[in-house]
Amino acid sequence: MDKRASRAKLLYSVTMSADGFITGPDGDMQWMRPYLGPNPEVTELIPRIGSILVGRRSHDGDDPHKGEPGEGEAFGGGWDGPLFVVTHRLPSTPEPGVTYVDQLPEAIAMAKAAAGDKYVNVIGADIARQCIAAGELDEVLLIIAPVFLGAGTRVFDEPGGRTVRLQPRSTTAGTNLWFDVLR
Template structure:
């Protein structure tokens, strides 16, 4: 069965998007990353939040604009949204039910990863106990405000076990396995 992996680049102070969902801060850190490039080949589908899907694109004004991983990946995408559009998008399935979105993304991924994109969808995956791993690329920048990597009103502790640590010129990479709640 496909495993769910939340992959994200964040600032050193814990933000994955700037104020208002701004992603332009990320553009200078999209350079070569052999670890991520290899991982992209292990992704079978995307499970994406609606704000992430329709939001700001760090690849804006580049040849990869509007494409997953700047054009480095293509395949089925499942977008979790409260408002399913009337007009279909090629390669994109819009689903309003969380459990159904996870089911469809897993089915589409086969034995590869479902790459979770979007802080709120990742939080829902953690709450449902279906998130298997977290890969965080830490960019050498402080944003001061924006969308947090993980925010849970009232707080919540999630145990993680490190399975990879490395660095490239533009980021430090940390990969964790999500531990069962207990």
């Protein structure tokens, strides 16, 4: 697929602790429960998402909505649409509404085609890092929860280090930071 044919943009939207972690130790997402309250910017964003691109670890991992309505669903059940899981471990039994893809470029192309002129929402630190490395990530929305976790999965972690420049954009809520990725 010609990259210019799709108007979809890849957006890494993520809730993180004030010290930069998106999960606690061992992938724990329960830390997030007290901070899942209403967020007008996220409410406005959800209908602008056309597809989701997620890594297998994030897709199969802990759910901050565990035991609640919306468990196992994107945005706690607030979003429904095509979901593309990037994995080298393709499942033997397909999951309804989920497309498993073993190559990132193919997954990005499929997610963009499905999104049309809406966002492809990227979920998972490693998939976001891979999208940055491929020059495909367009925007970042960081939702900062007022807590320090001290350990877990970092919002961005590049072995050996790497600088990725971001251009700040205006935001509507004090805990949300929205950036364009500069190339």
